[in-house]
Amino acid sequence: MNCEEFERNLQQQVDGGSSAANETDVRQHVxxxxxxxxxxxxxxxxxxxxxxxxPPQPPQGFxxxxxxxxxxxxxxxxRWRLPALGLAAAASLLLALGWWLKPNSTDDDAxxxxxxISQDDxxxxxxxxxxxxxxxxxxxxxxxxxxTRDGVVLVEAVEPVSQLFLAVGRSLGSPVRPxxxxxxxxxxxxxxxxxxxxxxxxxxxxxxxxxxxxxRKKMDEKAPSS
Amino acid sequence: MPSxxxxxxxxxxxxxxEAVRALVETFQGPVFGLCFRxxxxxxxxxxxxxxxxxxxxxxxxxxxxxxxxxxxxLAIAANRCRTxxxxxxxxxxxxxxxxxxxxxxxxxxxxxxxAELELALAALRPExxxxxxxxxxxxxxxxxxxxxxxxxxxxxxxxxHRARAEMARQLSRQPxxxxxxxxxxxx
Numbered sequence: 001m002n003c004e005e006f007e008r009n010l011q012q013q014v015d016g017g018s019s020a021a022n023e024t025d026v027r028q029h030v031x032x033x034x035x036x037x038x039x040x041x042x043x044x045x046x047x048x049x050x051x052x053x054x055p056p057q058p059p060q061g062f063x064x065x066x067x068x069x070x071x072x073x074x075x076x077x078x079r080w081r082l083p084a085l086g087l088a089a090a091a092s093l094l095l096a097l098g099w100w101l102k103p104n105s106t107d108d109d110a111x112x113x114x115x116x117i118s119q120d121d122x123x124x125x126x127x128x129x130x131x132x133x134x135x136x137x138x139x140x141x142x143x144x145x146x147x148t149r150d151g152v153v154l155v156e157a158v159e160p161v162s163q164l165f166l167a168v169g170r171s172l173g174s175p176v177r178p179x180x181x182x183x184x185x186x187x188x189x190x191x192x193x194x195x196x197x198x199x200x201x202x203x204x205x206x207x208x209x210x211x212x213x214x215x216r217k218k219m220d221e222k223a224p225s226s
Numbered sequence: 227m228p229s230x231x232x233x234x235x236x237x238x239x240x241x242x243x244e245a246v247r248a249l250v251e252t253f254q255g256p257v258f259g260l261c262f263r264x265x266x267x268x269x270x271x272x273x274x275x276x277x278x279x280x281x282x283x284x285x286x287x288x289x290x291x292x293x294x295x296x297x298x299x300l301a302i303a304a305n306r307c308r309t310x311x312x313x314x315x316x317x318x319x320x321x322x323x324x325x326x327x328x329x330x331x332x333x334x335x336x337x338x339x340x341a342e343l344e345l346a347l348a349a350l351r352p353e354x355x356x357x358x359x360x361x362x363x364x365x366x367x368x369x370x371x372x373x374x375x376x377x378x379x380x381x382x383x384x385x386x387h388r389a390r391a392e393m394a395r396q397l398s399r400q401p402x403x404x405x406x407x408x409x410x411x412x413x
Contacts, residue, residue, distance in 0.1 A: 010394075011387050042394025049343040049397070055255070055363040056262040058275060063250045066276050070246065073280055 001023040231295035263359040264307035271392035297373035344394040
């Protein structure tokens with residue numbers, strides 16, 4: 001038996017297993033190896049120490065302290081808080097995007113979104129004081145970054161946070177906005193071309209002659225005299 | 227045991243205050259025992275234990291009901307202890323905090339053995355100490371220790387064997403220790 005086998009045998013015994021080695025071999029090795037004799041003694045003391053030593057225990061009333069802390073924690077962090085914050089964040093984002101994407105006929109039609117947020121134009125609608133979105137989206141930034149010139153907040157002052165929104169606006173707005181404008185114009189044209197209800201009474205030539213006499217008389221009374 | 231754990235956790239998640247109390251009372255001992263052995267400071271161990279139990283109750287939804295609850299909670303404790311030891315390594319520890327208050331109810335030789343055991347544990351690397359405490363004081367099987375510390379069972383065994391050999395060598399070197407052991411006196 002060598003020292004490694006001797007130690008493995010000791011470990012097995014501490015684990016509660018029976019010694020796999022021949023007892024005579026073990027005794028013979030211990031007699032000839034002082035280091036293993038010390039190790040055997042150490043293992044014996046270790047086993048005794050673990051048996052004699054109680055694991056450390058928390059103080060009396062510790063569970064009450066934990067439960068009190070749990071109640072306080074629950075009062076500060078109720079379960080609904082996280083989902084509600086998530087919903088509020090999502091709603092703010094949608095609101096910002098909706099406001100940003102709404103059609104505006106005063107913009108440059110050739111490149112409306114880019115024209116609106118151009119760095120050349122510091123008067124971005126996102127950052128003007130009369131813009132309701134500026135107050136809603138970046139109140140703390142608007143307060144800190146206020147510029148007295150014409151009631152306008154410079155784009156540079158809110159850039160670190162607003163850049164994300166501007167980038168999203170660019171990517172989403174560029175394809176959507178022209179379509180929105182076209183749809184609005186098409187709707188306006190459609191409404192404009194609808195004939196006046198009064199003039200609809202005479203759209204077909206010869207219709208008047210086909211009407212019964214009392215009805216024809218009544219129509220003549222209603223029609224403006226030209 | 228896992229089915230009992232599942233019932234307890236289900237009740238906790240349903241907001242049953244008695245179930246939360248039962249969970250805290252069941253696990254405060256093992257968690258504190260591990261934390262105290264790891265950080266070796268009673269007040270710090272109490273604070274960490276409280277934090278661990280709060281985190282565990284708050285995170286019960288993420289517990290895998292197919293596995294036992296104890297290694298899951300002790301894994302949280304192990305992580306908190308590691309974080310604490312990492313911070314502690316950057317500041318010196320007051321000398322009076324290094325040992326447990328002696329238990330007056332124990333006989334003298336047991337108290338000496340407990341003190342020697344504590345010194346031997348303190349000399350170990352933290353990961354070895356954790357495995358020794360879980361195996362010998364918490365009486366956890368290798369598989370649960372493996373779950374709790376996120377290491378393979380083979381690694382757990384290796385660390386445990388090395389730790390025990392180191393502790394045994396240290397105990398056998400202590401002057402007068404062999405005189406405390408009645409068995410040693412017989413041989």
